[in-house]
Amino acid sequence: MVPVSRLQAFSHSRLAWASLTLGSALLLAIALFFQYALDMAPCVMCVYQRAALVGVMLAGALGWLSPRCPVLSNLALLGWLAAASKGVLLAKEHIHYQFHPSPFAKCTTTAEFPRWLALDSWLPSVFHPSGDCADISWSWLGFSMPQWLLGIFAVLAALALLFIMVRLVSAIKREA
Template sequence: MLYAFSRSRFAWALLTAGSLALLLIALFFQYVKGYHPCVMCVYQRAALTGVIFAGLVGWLMPRHGLFSNLALLGWLAASYQGFRLAEEHVGYQLNPSPFNQCSSFAEFPAWAPLDRWLPALFHPTGDCADVDWSLLGWSMPQWLMGIFAVLAVLAAFFILVRLVGVRREA
C-alpha cells in the first residue's frame, strides 16, 4: 500500500502543493507583511524550490523508475540542505555577533544566478540576525528546521519503502 502510494501522482502532488504553499507563505511575509528576507532566507527558499522541482518531476513521472527515484533523491538532498541552512540561520539569530554574520549578497553558482534571474524571490535585503516573526516562541528559521527535518525524514522513509517494495516485487 505504501509502495503504491509512493508511486502515485497524488503523493507527489501533495509534496509539490505543500512545498509551494510554504514558498507562497514566505512571499506573503515579504510582500504583504513587509519582512525583508536575508541571504539565509533566500538560500532556504532555493532549497524549498528544489523540493518543489523534485515533486514536479515525481508528479510528471511517478511510475518511471529512473525519474521517480531521482526525484526522491532530489527531495532528500534539497530537504537536507534546507535543514542545514535553517540550522545555520538559527545560529545567526541565537548568537548575534559582529564576528558571526551572514553575507548581505547571495552567492549562487555562476550557472544558476537565481538572485538575478528571479530577484522578486531570491534577492536578499534583510539581516540574518533579525527575528521579525515568531510563533510559539520559535522564529521562522527554527520552524523551517523542523519542516525540512520532516521533509527529509519523509523522503528517507519513502526511499526505504521503495527499496522494500522493489524487493517484494522481484
C-alpha cells in the same frame, strides 16, 4: 501501522507527488506573503532556504510528471531528499545566526549563487536578500521562522527517507 505495500503504492502515486509539489509551492507563497504583504525583508539565509524549498518543489514536479517511471521517480526522490537535507542545514545555520549573534560570524548581505544558477539575478523578487540574518522579526508559538523551517525541512527529509526505505524494502521482497 500502514503496510509497506500501501506506502509503496502511495510513493508512486500522483497524489503523493502533487501534495509535495503544491505544499512546497504554498510554503513559498507564504514566504512571499511575509515579504510583500507584511514587509519583512528576507535575509540571505532566507533566500537560500527558499532555493532549497524550490528544489523540493522541482523534485516533486518531476515525480508528479512521471510517478511510475522508476528512473525519474527515484531521481525525484533523491532530489527531494537532497534539497530537504540542504534546507535542514541552512535552517540550522540561520538559527545559529539568530540565537548566537557574533560580530565575527555574520551572514553576507548578498546572495552567492553559482553563475550557472544566478537565482538572485534571474528572479530578484523572490531571491534578492535585503534583511539581516540575526533579526527575529516574527515568531509563532515561541519559534522563529528558521526554527519552523528546520522542522518543516526535517519532516520533508524524513518523508523522503521513508519513501526511499519503502521502495528498497519492496525491491528486496520482489527479489526474494
